[in-house]
Amino acid sequence: MTQKQPIHVIGGGLAGSEAAWQIATAGVSVVIHEMRPDKMTDAHKTDAFAELVCSNSFRSDDWETSAIGLLHEEMRRAGSLILAAADRHKLPAGGALAVDRDGFAVEVTERLRTHPLVTIERGEIAGLPPAEWDSVIVATGPLTSPALSTAVQALTGEDDLAFFDAIAPVVHRESIDMSVAWAQSRYDKAGPAGTGADYLNCPMTKQEYEAFIAALLAGEKTSFKEWEASTPYFDGCLPIEVMAERGPETLRFGPMKPVGLSDPHKGGARPYAVVQLRQDNALGSLWNMVGFQTKLKHAEQARIFRMIPGLAGAEFARLGGLHRNTFLNSPKLLDRTLRLRAEPRLRFAGQITGVEGYVESAAIGLLAGRLAAAERQGIACAPPPATTALGALIGHITGGHILVEEGDAAEPRARSFQPMNINYGLLPPAPALERDGSGKRIKGKDKTRAKRRAVSMRALADIETWLGRATAPSAAAE
C-alpha cells in the first residue's frame, strides 16, 4: 500500500495542537508547522505548543448548567488532548477548570512530539502553502503572521478577513421585556429577507437618554495593549463611549437615532432615542445590540446596558469588546466542514474561524482534525448535530449566524459576523421538567437550571451517537 500524504497543520496553538492530535489518533500522519521560536507573536512568550497567552482558566467545568462545561465534557468524550492535559494539570479554582500553564503546555508539546505519526517543523509558513500539500489546516490564531494573513486575504477578498473585532453585546431573546420593547424595522422597510418588523426597539425618553450618556462617559473602560493601539480599526466601528465623548447628541444621530420608529406602547409616538437589537442566529434566540461595540469593562456593560428600558432583566450571551484579532467571515467563506470554498484543500480552525476563547478554539481544532482525517481516509463524516455544543459552535460559524452584508446608516460596517463564545443560546431548547418531585411548578433560577440541564443531557446523548456514527466507513467523504 502506498503511504498517504500527511495532513499539514499550520500553527501549534490550542486549535492546531488539538487538530494534529485528532489526526494522528485517527491513524493519519500529520506535520505541524509552528513559527515560534524563530518568529514570535506579540503575545506568546515561549516555544511550547498550546501556550496560554493570558488567563490560565478554561472557565466553568459544570457540564449540567454551563455551556462551556458541556463543551469540556463533549471534548473529553471525543478524546481531546487539550482537555486531557488540562485535567492532568488542573489547579484548585472552585467550579472552574484552571491549569498550571507551564505543566499544561509541556504536556501537550511532549504528547505530540513523541507520537509516531506526528512530525514537528519549526518555521513560519510565509504565504499560501505549497500546491502539493493537498490537505492543510490553518490554525494560526488571532495573531497570524502578516505574510500568511496577506496571502489568505488575497484568496478571501479584503472585506472578509478582519484584523480586529468590534463586538457588540448579544442578549438572550427571552430576557428582553416586550411590554417595553417592540418589533419594527425603520420605516417598516421589509428589505430583501425581512418582514418590516425585524428589529427589537428599546425606547428612551430625553431624561433616560441623558442619564445613559452620563453613565457611558463615567463607566470604567479597558485600555488597549501597547501593540494593539496602532491597529487602524476605528473607521466605521467607533466604540459607543467614544461616540458619546464626541458630543451628547452623537449617538442620537448614530446608532440610537429614533427616526422611522413609532412606539406602540405609547400610542405610536416617536421615542427620543432608541436602542435597536437585531436577530443574530437562525434559531432566533440571540439578538445583538446594533452599533454597540464598546471597550467598557464587562461588569460596567451589564450595569449600564440594564439601564436601557426593556433590558432591565437582560441576560447577555456575549458582552462587547474591541481587540486585535484575525478572523474570517466564516459563514460566507467556509463550507460546513470548515473548508475554504474558494480553495477546499485549506481548512481553517481555531480563533481565526470566528470563535472566541481557548476551549472554543481547541474545539474547532478537534473538529477540523477529525473532518480532515476522515476525508483523507475516505470516511463519511458530517459535523456533530446542532443539539451538541460542538455542533452548535461549528454550526454558528458555518451558517447559524445570520449574515448582514449591507450595513445601514446606523451601522456602516459591512460585516455582522463577530467572534462568539459557546453559550446555550446557540443550542435549540429541549423539553425540560416543569414540576419538581413534589409536583410544585419549577420557577426562576431553578427553571433556568432545569432547561440547561435538559439541553446538556440531550447534547451528551447526541455526541455519543455522533462519536459512534462518525467512524462508520462509507464510499465517499463529504
Ligand SMILES: Cc1cc2nc3c(=O)[nH]c(=O)nc-3n(C[C@H](O)[C@H](O)[C@H](O)COP(=O)(O)OP(=O)(O)OC[C@H]3O[C@@H](n4cnc5c(N)ncnc54)[C@H](O)[C@@H]3O)c2cc1C
Ligand atoms: C492577547 C490575547 C489574550 C487572550 N486571552 C485569552 C484568555 O485569557 N482566555 C481565553 O479563553 N482566550 C483568550 N484569547 C483568545 C484565544 O482564546 C487565544 O488567542 C487562543 O490561543 C486561540 O487559539 P488558536 O489556536 O486559534 O491560536 P493560537 O493559540 O494563538 O495559536 C496559533 C499559533 O500559530 C502560530 N503561527 C501564526 N502564524 C504562523 C505562520 N505563518 N506559520 C507558522 N505558525 C504560525 C503562532 O505562533 C501560534 O503558536 C486571547 C487572545 C489574545 C490575542
